[in-house]
Amino acid sequence: MKLNRFAIYIVVGAAFIAIGILVGLSARLLPVAASAEAAAVDSLFNFMLAIAVVVFLIVEGGIIYSIIRFRRRPGDETDGAPIHGNTALEITWTAVPAVIVFVLSIYSYQVYMTIRNPEPKDNExxxxxxxxxxxxxxxxxxxxxxxxxxxxxxxxxxxxxxxxxxxxxxxxxxxxxxxxxxxxxxxxxxxxxxxxxxxxxxxxxxxxxxxxxxxxxxxxxxxxxxxxxxxxxxxxxxxxxxxxxxxxxxxxxxxxxxxxxxDPRSPEVGKQLVINKYACGACHVLDDAGLVGNIGPSLNGIATRAAGHAERGEGLVGGTDAAAYIRGSIVNPNLYVVPGYAAGIMPQNYGNPNVMSEDDLEAIVNYLLTIR
Amino acid sequence: MATTAQTIAAAIPKPRGIAKYLVWSIDHKVIGIQYIATSFFFFLVGGLLAELIRIELLTPAASLMVDGGAYNTLFTMHGTIMIFLFVVPMLAGFGNYLVPLMLGQKDMAFPWLNAFAFWMLPPAGVIMLAGWLVGPAQAGWTSYFPLSGPQYSPFDGQTLWAISLHLIGASSILGAINFIVTILNMRPPGMTIWQMPLFVWATLATSILVLVATPFLAGGLTLMLLDRLAGTSFFSPATGGDPLLWQNVFWFYSHPAVYIMVLPAMGILSEVLPVHARKPIFGYRFIALSSLAIAFLGCIVWGHHMFTSLASWARIPFMLTTMLIAVPTGVKMFSWLGTLWGGKIRFTSAMLFALGFLSMFVLGGITGIFLASVPVDIHLHDTYFVVAHLHFVLFGGSVFAIFAGLYHWFPKMSGRMLNERLGKVHFALTYVGFFLSFFPMHFLGLEGMPRRIYTYDPKYEALNALSTIGALILAVAIVPFLVNLVVSLTAGKPAGSNPWRALTLEWMTSSPPPDHNFDEPPIPAHDPYGYGTPEGAAYLASGGKMAPSAGGHGYLHADQPIERPATGD
Missing domain, CATH: 2.60.40.420 (Cupredoxins -  blue copper proteins)
Structure with a gap:
């Protein structure tokens, strides 16, 4: 009888372990492994999964077995056997999980050392x-x-x-x-x-x-x-x-x-000039370039407004399009002053090529034309 | 002498019925129920927010939310409310109600402090909810800087969030001091520390943890408020601060907070399981000591929340300590299984929820090991796998235990039994709804779905739909419980003093207990879990007066339920 029960535990335990190994080998729970590191992590994951499945089966199996086997039968008003513990068993279920997490820690450490790669490599x-x-x-x-x-x-x-x-x-x-x-x-x-x-x-x-x-x-x-x-x-x-x-x-x-x-006249160059060379941010707001001045009118959406001014023929220099309005506002700012702002605040000398080169001017115009 | 106490009590006019729970009271039983009722209200609020989250996530596109900000607010408030205004104060409520009774005392060591600690909570709740009036917090319950700083969270709700948590933290610290003093100094004659009920052990371990960890939350919140209101920059990198400082301080509190939410729940389980399995708790000392071990280890694992931000060498020690927590947790799980083994299990609603805890919490523990492993966590960090894990711990664990506790002690608190049929419907729906809500999230996280997003890659749709269905079942599941509460409070079967024939002292007085708890100083059972022993049976037979020498009583006979003899007043 006693041997019988022991044999049953062995068989059930072996079955649980077999299921764990099977799940660990066959589960496809992670996305495609597209890096060399992924393969190492996945092996570790599947190893943990196998152990997890065994632990899960032992605990859930124990619960299900208990609630069926040890349910109170109708009419039974007695208590269960007064068993307070079993030191050998308690030490076992303290020690076995300790060994398992020790093994998992070592394995995890090993994998981590291979994937973290702090040393520069020649071909990286x-x-x-x-x-x-x-x-x-x-x-x-x-x-x-x-x-x-x-x-x-x-x-x-x-x-x-x-x-x-x-x-x-x-x-x-x-x-x-x-x-x-x-x-x-x-x-x-x-x-x-x-x-x-x-x-x-x-x-x-x-x-x-x-x-x-x-x-x-x-x-x-x-x-x-x-x-x-x-x-x-x-x-x-x-x-x-x-x-x-x-x-x-x-x-x-x-x-x-x-x-x-x-290209000295590209919008990208213009953006750098607006930020770094001409300090436009001292007075103007322009989110795209991170300018936060609050003295002059905002430059956000300037290209759209410039097109409107061009249609009405306001403040144009060197043409009749939106670019001409922006150019005019830079080289001759008093030609058209945005309502609500005073004339004469903006520097008046950007029309002088020694102060702002022709290339710089066109780069800035080209950049501001992208601000819609 | 009982009469004297009662005369004094009767001389002071006191509100009766519901009214006594709405006013300042220094009676720990009133305070305990105030905690429980307040936090249950916030459970419903947090649950409503969770339902909105799940409805939004039913489909990959935005459906309910106007923008990401509205959604960020939802999960920020859901997490904060569930943790700080539901689980923590709910378990404090159980502690307040039960610890003095389990120790056979009239009250806590500091009754006035106890009331003061409770009354910090309602204002904290109001302040938290008031966020919606001024632009609510939306940086997540973790409120990482700089997102929660003045530049990226300019709305005042984030400030209110910090003030509210400050109040809750202070309340929690005061409560912990009270528990520690009570437990260490007010055990009755005949109860050594190794004869305390395990719920009292768990409360002791939790209180130590609260006292060690919560001041760090307070410190972090103070720096956050200074950064937001006084222009300092402790956490702002642009002006020399460090966002990782916030993460370290925050998690130094918030990881222990997980155990603050789980240890008392484990304590509830250690009470409910032996009573309803009619068998002594298996391995009392291992369970008691494992609570202390978890409290200690809980203080040195916070770095695992930062496996993707800490320096890579610093991740290793936190991996080791985190892995170690599995050991005392496993001890508890196996000891509970050992308690069931060979018992006479009664499938009461309380027991069903306790079994629900056992079967679901184990998954939360196992997934914790995956997250402890640095290489695996790097893939899973901040994905839905973490959401699944934490809900298996805090819902599958804490919430199931809270319901087990409510079904177990409601008769003591109200004097009436809850309806068992409604309780079983409640359990079945909760169990199925919970599993369906959160189990699929493991697979979403393994596939790589990040958390805290309201629109997502359509390949995740099927599992999300399943999860939403589960959440809707959970919404339905609460209805039978609410009906049960209302109906049983007025028309429930009278409970008698000890309906479960339990051996701990809270059952050795009437239900509900009188103002002063015990008419005579109670005598604790030699073994609070001595089910199936002649001493236990004799103790029950005497109604807690005293176990006569085991003599004439048959082995293994607890006999019929025994009513407490009428006291002569």
Whole structure:
């Protein structure tokens, strides 16, 4: 009889373990494993799942068995046997879980050491990840360029345009993401790579992954970042490319950035001038450039208003279109003064090419024409 | 002597009936019920918010919400209300009502302080809800900086949120001091610390934890208020502050808060299971000590909430301590199973909810191990897996235990039994609704669905729909309970002093107990869980007067339910 019961425990225990192993081997609960790190994490997860299933079956099995076997039969008013404990049993169920979590800790530690990769590798690709309300942007390193026209100063300008809203990464090369935030905390998360790292303002964080599958997935924001948090998880994609495709992409991005930076009259150059060279922000508000002055009229939506002024022929210089209104407002601000503001506050000397070059003027006009 | 006490009590005019619960009272039983009623109201408010969340999530597109801000407010208020205005004060209510009775005392050590601690709660609740009038908080119940700072949360609701939590924290600290002093100094003669009911043990462990951890919440909130109102920048990186400082301080309180919400619930379970299984608690000392072990470990695991923001080397020690918590938790689970084993289980509503706890909390414990493992957590952090995990702990655990406790002690508090049939309907609907609401969330999180979003990738739709159906069942499930409460309060079967034939001291007086609790100083049973022993049976037979020497009583016979003999007044 006693042997019989012992045999039953063994059989049931073996069955539970078999079910656990089966579930651990066959479960497909995680998304496609698209990075080398994902494979290591998934093995750990499935190992834990197998143990979890066994523990779950023992506890739930024990509960179900108890409520059936030890239910009070009708008419039975007696109490159960006064068993207060069993020291050997209690030590066992303290020690066995302790051993299990010890094993899991060691295994987890091992996996973590392989995926966190703090040492720079020769072949790694460094990509900047910038979180902002409510989008990700990605910055790429510039390729070598032996064009003698590319001065260090121009190269610095080109760098500002090596930005994209999609994260392109090469297949089978380790990627080191250098993560920053411009405002609140975001969390850089690509489920298929099993990678997640908070973008905390004021800090630079890093994340590592090695894409091993071609495909496109969402770059998710996993930390609440405000009103647009939900949208931020379905906005930017990560795209895994063959090395050659990736090189091609970088070359194209670089060519575009170079063209933009080299054109002294491009809107992007104008934006930098508005921010850095001409201190327009001392008086004007312009959200797109982060200007917060409150002395002169707002520049938000200036292109739309300029078109209206052009139709009415107000304050135009060098043409009859919206550009002519903006140009006029800069080189001869008193020609048309926005109602509610006094004439003569805005500097009067921007028409002098020694103060503002022709290129700079046109760049600023071109930039402001994009502010609708 | 009983008469003297009663004469003095009768000389002071006192409001009767419902009215006595609406005024200042220093009677711990009144205060306990005030806590329970207030927090139950907030349970309904928090539940309503949860239903709105689930209805919004029925489909991947925005349906109910005008924008993300409205949705952020919903889950911010849902989480905050459920934690700070429902679970924590509800369990404080059980503690207030039960601890003096279980210790055979007239009241808590500091009755006036007790009342004062309670009366900080209603204003805190009003201040929290008033957020809706001035632009409510929407930075989540965790209120991470800089999102909760003045620049990104300019509305005053965030400030009210902090003020409200300040009040609740202070209330909680005062309550904890009262419990510790009461438990350590006011045990009756014949009750050593190893003969205290396990609910009292759990309350002691919880109170120590409250006293250690809650001042950190207060400190964090003070800095938050200074940052928001006085222009300081403790947490704002733009001016030299550190957002991680808030996370560290916040979690140094808020992880222990999980155990503040779970330990007393475990204490309730350790009372309900032996009584309704008619069997001594299995491994009393291991259960008592595991409460202390959990309280201690609970203070050194906070970093696991920051596995995606902490420096990578700092994640390892927190992984180890977090894993360790599984050990004392496992001890409790297995001890409860051992309590059932060989019992004569009565499927009362209280017992059903306790079994609900056992079968669901285990899942919350197991998923906790996954989240403790740094590499696995990196994938699961801030996904729906975490939402599933925390609800299996706090709903599958705390809420099931709270309902078990309500069914178990309602007869003592009101003098009337709850209707068992309605109780079983309530349990069945709650169990099914709960499982359907939260089990699918594990799979959503494993697939990578982040939490705190109101629009989502359509590939997650089916499981979300299932979860919403579960939430709607939960909404229906509360109806039979409310009906039961109202009907039983007026027309329930009289309970008698000890309807469950339990051995702890709260049952050794009338239901409800008189103002001064016991007409004569009660004598505690030698073993508060001595079911099935001759001593236990004799003790029950004497109505708690005293267990005569085991002599003439048959082994294993508790006999029929015994009414307390009328006291001569």
């Amino acid at each position: 690709v460094r990509i900047g990840v910038i979180g902002q309300q409510f989008a990700w942007k990605f910055t790429y390193e510039m390729p070598e360029d032996d064009d003698p026209k590319v001065t260090p100063e121009l190269r610095e300008r080109i760098k500002q345009y090596m930005v994209d809203s999609t994260l392109y990464v090469p297949l089978n090369r380790p990627v080191r993401a250098i993560i920053e935030s411009q405002d609140v905390i975001h969390s850089f998360y690509i489920p298929e790579f099993r990678v997640k790292q908070d973008a905390t303002p004021g800090r630079i964080s890093e994340a590592y992954f090695t894409p091993v599958k071609k495909g496109e997935w969402w770059v998710v924001c996993a930390e609440l970042c405000g009103v647009g948090h939900a949208a931020m998880s379905q906005l930017n994609k990560v795209v895994v490319l063959e090395q050659s495709e990736f090189d091609q992409y970088i070359a194209t991005l670089y060519a575009k950035a170079k063209a933009t930076a080299s």
